[in-house]
Amino acid sequence: TSNAKWLYVGEYILQRSQPLDEWDQLDSWQQDCWRSKMNSKMAGYSGRSVDEVLKALDARTAKLEVFTMECIGYETEVQHMIEMLVSGNLPNISKTKSARSRNSQIKP
Numbered sequence: 137t138s139n140a141k142w143l144y145v146g147e148y149i150l151q152r153s154q155p156l157d158e159w160d161q162l163d164s165w166q167q168d169c170w171r172s173k174m175n176s177k178m179a180g181y182s183g184r185s186v187d188e189v190l191k192a193l194d195a196r197t198a199k200l201e202v203f204t205m206e207c208i209g210y211e212t213e214v215q216h217m218i219e220m221l222v223s224g225n226l227p228n229i230s231k232t233k234s235a236r237s238r239n240s241q242i243k244p
Contacts, residue, residue, distance in 0.1 A: 144218050146210040155199035170200070 159167070174186045184192075192198035220226050 144211075144215040146207045148205040148207055151204050151206065153202040153204045156202050157196065157199045159193040159196070159200065 162170075171186075171190065174189060189198060193200070
């Protein structure tokens with residue numbers, strides 16, 4: 137959408153975890169949450185209907201794939217650059233470069 141904004145939350149490693157095969161042991165509100173997400177985002181995914189996927193989960197012939205995200209770093213400069221980009225307040229790069237080169241020539 138035109139209102140979309142970037143949000144920098146760090147750098148992560150995405151890793152596959154053990155699949156969730158205890159579908160029937162989830163609380164009903166948790167199953168409802170998964171159903172809602174499947175209905176809105178995964179309808180027809182991999183050639184199966186959402187109902188087919190849910191029936192396979194109930195019958196334990198399918199498992200939910202689970203991934204973990206481990207934060208490995210956070211760069212505040214990246215966050216500030218994204219904020220400037222979104223707000224349209226980017227510094228003039230040529231002025232910044234020339235100021236930087238002048239400063240590098242000054243010796244203490």
